[in-house]
Amino acid sequence: MKSIKLLAVFTALMLVFAACTSDDSGDATTTEADGGGDGGTDTTEGDDVDLTQTDTLADVRAAGQIVCGVNDGLPGFGVVDADGNYDGFDVDFCRVVAAGVLGDADAVEYRPLTAEARFTALQAGEIDLLIRNTTWTATRDGQEGANFLFTTFYDGQGMMVPASTGFTTLEDLADANICVLSGTTTELNLTSVFNARGIPFNPVVFEDNSQLRPAYEEGQCEGWTSDASQLAAFKSAIEGEGGDDQFIMAEIISKEPLGPVVADGDTNWAQAVEWSVMATVQAWEFGLDSSNIGSYSGDNPNILNFVGSDNFDPGLGLAPDFAVQVVEQVGNYKEIFDRHIPAIGLQLEGSPNNIWTEGGLMYVPPYR
Amino acid sequence: MTTTRERDLARPPLWRDVRVLRVLGQVGAVLVVFLIFRWLVGNLLTNLSRLGISTSFDFLFGPTNFQIPYASEFNPRAEVWQATLVGVKNTFLAGFFGIILASVVGLIVGVSRLSENWLVSRIATVYVEFFRNIPPLVVIIFFGAAVFTNGPFPLLRESWELNWFGTDNAFLLINNDRWGVPGFAGTGELGLFWLIVGIGVVVGAVVWRWRTKAFDATGQPHHRVLWFLGVVVAFFVVGYLATGQPFEMSWPALSENRRRIDGGFEVNWGFMSVTIALGLYTASHIGEILRGSILAVHTGQSEAANALALTAFQRYRFVVLPQAMRIALPPTINQYLNLVKNTSLGTAVGFADLTAFTKTSIGNGRPAFQSILIMMAIYLSFSLVISLILNILNRRLQLVTR
């Protein structure tokens, strides 16, 4: 029968593939490359040499814009307005990098990405930079070939329940339905925390918040777990639209450091991105913001270096005045934060995202 | 012999010999395809190894680490292949029940479109034109949202309970999350019992053949379906009693904390959304196929049936539908296949099918290439098995009716 034959052929193909890959998998990766791509060995080696020397910084300069992977459906961090413009905390950091590297904050092409595909996009070189509320984890740093840079937002996974239920601990949610977005670390954290405590639960997994929120509001899920910033955003949205009062449990079940990510193996680019991002914090520390950085007239040598007034160049591949471009065009960290985050119901004071002098975690190496 | 000489003469030069050209052409084509394939796979393996991404299937034996929705019996520490099986099971169930629903509704719609009642045929037309022209994904999302999440049903903890007549046992628990229906719980010698039932099915088949032969020989009504069912039911009852009541009805009931359904069988909203949405969507296609097939049956057949004073039901059941079925079967098989493939869209309503599982799995760091290959192989075998079964059915149908 035709279909049986076909099945046999396909199975055979699968087996052949499985055989030729799993044999090699234990060995050094180079043999695998040779085994798999004899036909292209010449080009392969050429490419390898090229790739260790990938110069994203030069590529970006040549292209005149950076391609930034973002989220297009995350309140406060990445949203698109009715005119099709990207906006949000993460989006602003794309602009920060564009201003720092290219001197033009608008030289960004945004690529909306799903949670599942973000690292693939980075590995395949489709995007230069990923700023999509991505949690820094060891596996991602290792397996996914991602290079996590300066954390721009310290978040943590929390649990929200309707205030009327009176639930205060995770144990109150035994056997309950818990709403969660798919393809994120949130799902793993949820499972590991509930399992470790022996609490049975049922995850209800959604593709995006436009489906999740109604399910939560209609009571199909008794709890909603996500990054605390997101919960805050939806808490204020629900309450602001006349919905029930919401309660976010005090317990934070995970650490979620979010920040920009670049592909492994291009140190120059990573440094350029990292220092552009850190410039926002440094400016804040110096008390510089978008209104006064251009006209700085003091004589603090550190600040003079920072604004590049005497062409100080630490050799990062950035223009001497990159910090001025960043802060003038986008703002310092506090300005960026205040533009997006209080609107979703979180304050800077008392949060880890405050500057280190105020007891927060925003601490950058000196620019000198 | 002279013929050899003639053949030698007739043989064209090598480069114009059709037989040689044919072989060369095939070798060339295979070579080209092989080279393209090798180039693609070679690039892939090179790139993956450059990025340090694993190409082994060992991940299948690592822990899953996330809980599968509506699979409380699943332990997140279980290995990935076991989790894949849960996804396969869900895909299979959705496809199976979707096909049944689509067939039933499709039959109703197809016949309704030809109804002499203006209202009925109009409703059927609107139904067909509506569902046929909307993406199934939109239909699924709509069902998930409008019927369950925001629909008329109560919360799980306030489930409506429909009690079995005169008892306290609920035979249906209705809410917006998961419905409970009665199931069976094994208590004893289930293996022996199923063995007896299996023997019953075999005996039933023998009886079926005997009735068919009797019918062929004498022309007496065969009633073979009734006979078959009778035999199976008899074995069922005897086996049930003989093995000492190996199972009992298990009635669904809300748990103490009203967050679980204990007992019975549980169907979740994602499953129902996918099954109903795809059932209704596919029914619009099947309805059109059936309508076309019914119209394709020669009018003379209907007229002959009328001349024999058959009722409208008899005319359909014994004259028109059997012939229409023969025409309708191949395109209907295609629709069934589409339905099974479309269950992959259930991921949009949180239905934990194979696709949703693979997607989550990739999102949590499992190697994408192998995961997708496995997923494709499973869908492919589903499709091939269905088309195999239905092709056999098709052949039988065509043969029997000559």
Add this chain to the structure above:
Amino acid sequence: MTTLIEPETTSAPPIHERNAWEWIKHNLFPNWWSGLVTIVLLPILLYMAYRALRFFFVTGQWEAVEVNLALFMQGTFPRDEQWRLIAQILTFALAFGIGAGTASASARDRAEDASLAHERGSLTDTLKRMWSMIAFIVLLLVFATTHDPGSPISPFLVVFGAVLAGYVGYQARRLPRRLRNLGWLLTLVLLVVGFQVVSGFDSGGWLPLGIILGSAAYSVVPVERFESRWLRLLVRLAAAAVVVLVIRAVYGAIDSTGIGWDEWSGLHLTLLVSAIAIVLAFPLGLLLALARRSTLPALRYMSTVYIEVIRGVPLITLLFMGQFIIGFMVPAGTELSDVTRAIVAMTAFAAAYIAEIVRGGLQALPSGQTEAGQALGLAPPTIMRRIVLPQALRAVIPAMVGQFISLFKDSSLLFIIGIVEFLGVRRIIHAQEAFRGVGIAETLVFVALGYWAFAFAMSRESQRLERRLRVSR
């Protein structure tokens, strides 16, 4: 009866004008059970109609759609390049007009050749076929008026311009007969130009027009006065080469980049991505179909395996392939955007289905056609090219439209892999501060209506084509 009716005395049977009451009796209550069904269905239907109307006009919060109408239509397409979209709409309208006019004229030509009466499709027929699309456009205009998007050009003006362009194009039916092929050529050229108005006339974009105009030059250049076959071929090739070179030079001179499909989204992307995929898939599908019908077993096997494997898996798995794998299947450093990879996946998918459709067309062709060709001593490729394919491809046009509809619907799957097409716009909208929980049902209904309007109109068109082909055969 013994009375014979004389032919002269016969008259037309009396036309019985049914009054409303009889109509109801006949159509709603023909017998008792049918009447029962009517009685049961009618209140349900009325209630549903009431609920639907109430939703549309009273309870529905359509603000989410009104405010974001531009987002639904063009997504994140740069607003300062909006003129490109308007130019595209107008060019496409002109192209469709010319195409429709030429099609209508050539139908008239064929009827004249066969000395049959030709009934020109009336405007009302066209409007009836397209009513769903027209209704959707009216809906869009209504939404556009209730909220001012601040667009420089009124949507009304665009619609008016498109109608006008279509009407002007339709006048192509008045062209003399020998210019019929010019009409088709113009349609193709305008479609390409309309596409490139948005994607840009960069120096690499000469290829489609080069192929179209080059092959046009190849076939129209007068070669009758040359005796030698080879010389004719040479002249034809030279003419094609000259045209291609000229086009290349023109593109090289213009060389203006536009907005590539990576930056398209919304309904614009949905419509074009399915069109691109089906256009790219057609040659591939044709080859696959020919290979599957070939007498060479190796070709047949390979084509069969490809077709059956692709048809045996859901599109979403291929899109996943596109999202996660295809990017790695090209040498490192080659970057394929997400839309490109989705198009690759959709093309690979559609090719298998088109192959089956074309195979159906080839199989349906009576073998007498091939045999007649053989009797004339034609070579197999010539038989295929001159006799079999033209007839088979003509016969499968309706099925191809059907495949396009299905691909159009399937493009909604791009939503799952995170591409912001028509359905995906909802995700964006409900992340906006104002609409985080507002109008979720309304946007879904709007999207469903949009898909429905286009798919329904196209399926009507496909039915008409099918009827026309059946008649003209």
